[in-house]
Amino acid sequence: MEADQNASQIFRTERIGRRKLVNRLVEVAATVSALLAVAVLVLLIGSVAKRGAGAISIDFLTKTPVINTGFGEPQPSGIANAIVGTAIIVGLAVLMALPVGVLTAIYLNELAPPRVASVLTLALDVLNGIPAIVIGIFVFVFLVVGHGQTAWKGGFALAILMLPIVARSTQEVLALVPSSLREASLALGAARWRTTLSVVLPQAVGGIVTGATLATARVAGETAPLLFTSSLVADDIRTNPNEALESMPMFIFKSAEQADPALHEQAWGAALVLIAFILITSLLARAFAARSRRRLLGER
Amino acid sequence: MNYPSTSVQDSSEQHVSEGLPSAIDPAQVGTAAPSLRSTRARELVFMIESLTAFYGEVAAIRDVSFEIYRRMVTAIIGPSGCGKSTFIRCLNRMNDVIPSFRTEGRILYHDVDLQGSGVDPVAVRRRIGMVFQRPNPFPKSIYENVAYGLRILGLKDDLDGRVEQALKRAALWDEVKDRLKRSGLSLSGGQQQRLCIARALAIEPEVILMDEPASALDPIATTRIEDLMHELKKDYTIVVVTHNMQQAARVADMTAFFSITKGDEGQRSGVLVEYDDTNTIFTQPKDKRTEDYVTGRFG
Amino acid sequence: MSVAEEQVSGPATFKRRGRFRPGDAVLYVVTLLAAISGVVLLTLITREVLADAWPAMDRFGLKFLTTQAWDQNKELFGARSFIFGTAVTSFGALLLATPISIAIALFLTELAPRWIRSVVGPLVELLAAVPSVVLGLWGILVLGPFVTGTLEPALHNALGWLPLFGPARPVSSSMFAAILILTIMIVPIVSSICRELFLGVPSELKDGALALGATRWEMVRGVVFPYARAGIAAAMILGLGRAIGEAIAVTQVIGNSVAINADLFAPGDTLASRIAGQYQGADTALQLSSLVYLAVILLVFSLVTNIMAQIVVRRVAGRHQV
Numbered sequence: 001m002e003a004d005q006n007a008s009q010i011f012r013t014e015r016i017g018r019r020k021l022v023n024r025l026v027e028v029a030a031t032v033s034a035l036l037a038v039a040v041l042v043l044l045i046g047s048v049a050k051r052g053a054g055a056i057s058i059d060f061l062t063k064t065p066v067i068n069t070g071f072g073e074p075q076p077s078g079i080a081n082a083i084v085g086t087a088i089i090v091g092l093a094v095l096m097a098l099p100v101g102v103l104t105a106i107y108l109n110e111l112a113p114p115r116v117a118s119v120l121t122l123a124l125d126v127l128n129g130i131p132a133i134v135i136g137i138f139v140f141v142f143l144v145v146g147h148g149q150t151a152w153k154g155g156f157a158l159a160i161l162m163l164p165i166v167a168r169s170t171q172e173v174l175a176l177v178p179s180s181l182r183e184a185s186l187a188l189g190a191a192r193w194r195t196t197l198s199v200v201l202p203q204a205v206g207g208i209v210t211g212a213t214l215a216t217a218r219v220a221g222e223t224a225p226l227l228f229t230s231s232l233v234a235d236d237i238r239t240n241p242n243e244a245l246e247s248m249p250m251f252i253f254k255s256a257e258q259a260d261p262a263l264h265e266q267a268w269g270a271a272l273v274l275i276a277f278i279l280i281t282s283l284l285a286r287a288f289a290a291r292s293r294r295r296l297l298g299e300r
Numbered sequence: 301m302n303y304p305s306t307s308v309q310d311s312s313e314q315h316v317s318e319g320l321p322s323a324i325d326p327a328q329v330g331t332a333a334p335s336l337r338s339t340r341a342r343e344l345v346f347m348i349e350s351l352t353a354f355y356g357e358v359a360a361i362r363d364v365s366f367e368i369y370r371r372m373v374t375a376i377i378g379p380s381g382c383g384k385s386t387f388i389r390c391l392n393r394m395n396d397v398i399p400s401f402r403t404e405g406r407i408l409y410h411d412v413d414l415q416g417s418g419v420d421p422v423a424v425r426r427r428i429g430m431v432f433q434r435p436n437p438f439p440k441s442i443y444e445n446v447a448y449g450l451r452i453l454g455l456k457d458d459l460d461g462r463v464e465q466a467l468k469r470a471a472l473w474d475e476v477k478d479r480l481k482r483s484g485l486s487l488s489g490g491q492q493q494r495l496c497i498a499r500a501l502a503i504e505p506e507v508i509l510m511d512e513p514a515s516a517l518d519p520i521a522t523t524r525i526e527d528l529m530h531e532l533k534k535d536y537t538i539v540v541v542t543h544n545m546q547q548a549a550r551v552a553d554m555t556a557f558f559s560i561t562k563g564d565e566g567q568r569s570g571v572l573v574e575y576d577d578t579n580t581i582f583t584q585p586k587d588k589r590t591e592d593y594v595t596g597r598f599g
Numbered sequence: 600m601s602v603a604e605e606q607v608s609g610p611a612t613f614k615r616r617g618r619f620r621p622g623d624a625v626l627y628v629v630t631l632l633a634a635i636s637g638v639v640l641l642t643l644i645t646r647e648v649l650a651d652a653w654p655a656m657d658r659f660g661l662k663f664l665t666t667q668a669w670d671q672n673k674e675l676f677g678a679r680s681f682i683f684g685t686a687v688t689s690f691g692a693l694l695l696a697t698p699i700s701i702a703i704a705l706f707l708t709e710l711a712p713r714w715i716r717s718v719v720g721p722l723v724e725l726l727a728a729v730p731s732v733v734l735g736l737w738g739i740l741v742l743g744p745f746v747t748g749t750l751e752p753a754l755h756n757a758l759g760w761l762p763l764f765g766p767a768r769p770v771s772s773s774m775f776a777a778i779l780i781l782t783i784m785i786v787p788i789v790s791s792i793c794r795e796l797f798l799g800v801p802s803e804l805k806d807g808a809l810a811l812g813a814t815r816w817e818m819v820r821g822v823v824f825p826y827a828r829a830g831i832a833a834a835m836i837l838g839l840g841r842a843i844g845e846a847i848a849v850t851q852v853i854g855n856s857v858a859i860n861a862d863l864f865a866p867g868d869t870l871a872s873r874i875a876g877q878y879q880g881a882d883t884a885l886q887l888s889s890l891v892y893l894a895v896i897l898l899v900f901s902l903v904t905n906i907m908a909q910i911v912v913r914r915v916a917g918r919h920q921v
Contacts, residue, residue, distance in 0.1 A: 221730025
């Protein structure tokens with residue numbers, strides 16, 4: 001008791017009670033905020049998991065959508081066409097964006113004069129900031145109006161979204177390749193192009209793959225670019241890139257709009273599949289990235 | 301452990317009888333007049349009792365015990381790695397910010413356990429201020445740097461006057477009085493350090509801890525800091541860690557020599573080897589390790 | 600001229616010395632063509648969008664911005680409702696998201712023990728990976744009913760004297776729902792940027808404040824916030840830009856109404872959301888052109904916020920050379 005009294009005498013500090021209270025309040029507020037964010041995430045993922053799990057089945061993944069009118073036997077309905085369509089559209093997007101993105105990064109990181117590089121980088125940054133819906137409208141008026149929707153036009157829209165991301169992440173990986181490797185190759189008499197292709201690029205491949213995978217995962221969930229380019233679709237499984245194909249995000253979007261609870265359940269199921277795909281792809285890509293970064297830096 | 305007895309009467313008698321031994325090199329000894337020390341009774345501020353400090357499982361300092369007296373400069377010297385910084389940061393509980401840190405033993409500040417359960421580090425640091433090795437002024441104006449502590453404490457009456465007084469006490473006022481609004485970072489290294497001292501002085505602590513305050517400064521700035529210590533010790537208790545022996549000899553009244561010892565399993569910890577008047581430490585050290593260090597045979 | 604005298608390091612100026620190597624020229628040209636794709640796309644987008652908006656721009660001029668209408672029968676279109684909706688929802692979301700994001704960043708950098716940090720941090724980032732259509736789905740079917748059933752009545756009872764909080768409505772689509780959804784979308788962005796900023800504050804500055812006897816909050820307020828001030832502004836602008844451009848999740852929950860209301864619980868619409876809502880096709884050429892006109896306005900808004908964010912970021916990079 002007395003020791004405490006002495007302590008409070010010696011260490012008497014102005015306004016200490018109030019200051020400690022304010023400090024404590026801020027600590028509480030910060031903790032609550034963090035818990036709130038985690039709670040929202042848990043609620044969100046939980047909803048998707050709970051409501052979507054019921055819809056998942058082999059039929060769901062392999063059959064095409066069927067409107068069950070309530071008469072006769074309900075036919076199994078599925079999202080096979082959306083899954084196939086997403087695969088094709090996203091695949092096309094990767095085919096378009098990856099080479100251009102990697103070549104862009106090579107130019108910016110290895111060959112460009114600094115002034116040119118900063119202008120081109122700025123252009124990519126601005127491109128990155130354009131909303132996906134504007135990109136969608138652009139492709140619509142540029143390619144679709146008068147010609148019709150097709151999967152490859154949707155892929156093109158997604159590719160425009162992917163390009164800055166792939167270019168930036170490839171640039172970062174290229175910058176990690178030690179310049180001593182380039183110097184060694186050039187000193188041996190190799191031409192610049194050979195140095196870049198046979199020495200620098202192989203070192204960076206791991207990181208490029210990771211960056212491309214992460215970009216793909218992100219873009220697979222985008223709906224806005226597809227609204228105007230690949231949304232008026234047929235119900236069966238199509239694979240022709242010259243037609244509009246169904247996609248997972250579009251399916252969810254359209255089903256959510258309807259008042260039919262059966263469609264809602266399907267939408268949850270598709271959302272679950274989509275999130276699972278994005279999560280697993282991202283985690284694998286990051287794990288791979290951590291490993292290849294360790295290897296790259298370890299060789300320094 | 302070699303250290304003089306702690307009772308107030310004993311120490312003053314000792315001084316009167318000993319005087320300065322003849323083997324002293326005057327150039328090495330501090331300029332504090334011996335008569336001042338002998339007539340002023342030594343008042344206890346810190347009593348460190350068997351202090352051992354751990355980072356996780358490693359003991360940085362082991363079983364340290366000595367006292368620190370009021371209105372004196374106490375220097376902590378020793379080779380690098382002997383735990384000097386760890387020790388001084390215990391005195392204002394700055395080590396609390398390190399998660400794996402813990403201590404055994406006690407530090408009594410005016411007979412109150414500094415690390416007691418009822419003691420708030422915030423209140424401790426208000427009484428025991430600190431100046432760091434590299435000057436660390438805030439990215440604010442010179443005025444706001446000094447006013448920061450005052451604003452926190454709500455001491456806003458006559459803020460201008462308090463800021464001016466703190467800057468004067470830190471011997472910086474004349475150089476900055478026309479540019480108080482300029483950033484603290486626009487000053488030279490030595491000026492920044494004096495700004496940090498002014499910042500600490502503004503809230504009127506009792507003790508000022510200095511962790512190698514001049515080691516990042518040029519010789520001229522160093523001298524100004526040392527002169528400042530001489531001035532400040534009239535009103536404040538100063539504990540200074542320094543790796544520069546000559547500096548300790550110049551400024552300190554009391555000196556504590558720390559060194560590294562190897563434990564049973566080979567782990568290295570810092571221990572207090574000897575604590576005495578600066579004179580004694582440098583001219584008639586009682587421990588051979590001290591003698592080796594101050595004569596430059598090692599460290 | 601030996602090869603070793605060629606410039607070797609990183610982004611080098613392409614200087615041709617010694618033998619002419621066609622391979623180098625080919626690589627240079629190919630990659631250059633790829634690299635200007637960004638500029639090419641930007642020009643193409645701007646030109647196409649302006650060209651296709653032109654009929655509406657010609658017909659309505661700048662009055663389009665102040666007309667509140669979207670009627671294909673009367674051939675009258677205007678952006679006023681949507682500009683209003685974009686402003687209200689985006690700034691509303693920013694208002695909610697900023698303190699929450701800063702608080703989360705503080706929690707993760709100053710407060711939480713290491714193991715909590717490594718769990719909560721990734722979880723918050725995970726929120727950013729959720730596709731907007733899924734968030735919208737959740738918004739319609741889960742959040743919406745909760746908001747109309749619980750949150751709106753509570754707010755109306757407590758603060759109903761404010762025209763912002765009218766009586767709860769039977770339909771779960773509203774600007775308020777859109778604000779909540781947008782908040783969820785931008786919190787991960789703003790908080791992860793703030794987290795990086797707070798981690799970058801030099802510990803000697805923080806020690807200096809603590810050594811003066813500041814509480815942790817006083818240290819944060821006096822040292823961390825001023826140090827990170829410009830970065831926080833940039834983060835907020837980036838979050839705002841994200842909110843302005845979001846079409847899908849907003850159109851799913853906002854109610855798609857042309858009305859302008861002070862009541863947040865009323866339905867509304869934003870620029871991006873109106874464009875998305877018309878995806879099934881415009882009936883007339885004028886309607887399509889007006890839609891593209893909306894896209895032009897949206898493009899201008901997002902370019903402005905993007906450029907502002909870039910400026911702030913570059914100024915931050917220049918200042919902290921301590």
